[in-house]
Amino acid sequence: MFENEYTLIMIKPDAVADGHTGSIIKRIEDEGFRVRAIKYVRLSKAQAKEFYKIHKERPFFNELTEFIASGHLVAACLERANAVEHWRKVIGATNPEEADEGTIRKLFARSKGENAVHGSDSVENAQIETDFFFSRMELVKE
Ligand code: UDP
Ligand code: MG
Secondary structure, rough: OOOOOEEEEEOOOHHHOOOOOHHHHHHHHOOEEEEEEEEEOOOHHHHHHHHHHOOOOOOOHHHHHHHHHOEEEEEEEEEOOOOHHHHHHHHOOOHHHHHHOOHHHHHHHHOOOOOOEEEEEOOOHHHHHHHHOHHHHOOOOO
16 A cells, blocks of 8 residues: 655644644544654744745735744655545645535635645655655654
8 A cells, every 4th residue: 555655744733723633643544644754843934934935926925824833733744655646635625615525624624724734736845845844864664
């Protein structure tokens, strides 16, 4: 089942504050992902801006980075066959009103901005985002 594709996910501060961390981790396991590394951390505004720098010209950049730095989040590197695409399917559309029934955003997101979870959009960005949160030492496997 594990074919060495990775994705970087976050359980965002809204979902952590709303008490959905356990349910989302259960879903991660039920969907056949293996957790390679995980941490509970609060980002500074500067760290949030670094993580989301690809969006720095977007009108929602300030709001987004304020939100991401507003409380603790859970970041995890997940392994699965087709990890990037499968996680994007499990989380649903950015706007929970447009997300399919049963997706994590449909179930748990507050709004388009405070939308419960992050998922890398490509294998290349998964590597960049994993390197942001985790050191080589934290990702060593048997
Ligand atoms: N976002 C927002 N307003 C928007 C679009 C996006 O606040 O109009 C936030 C939202 O939290 C989203 C994040 O910015 O998850 C990154 O946007 P992206 O388009 O990459 O969406 P995603 O890949 O997370 O579905
Ligand atoms: Mg994105």
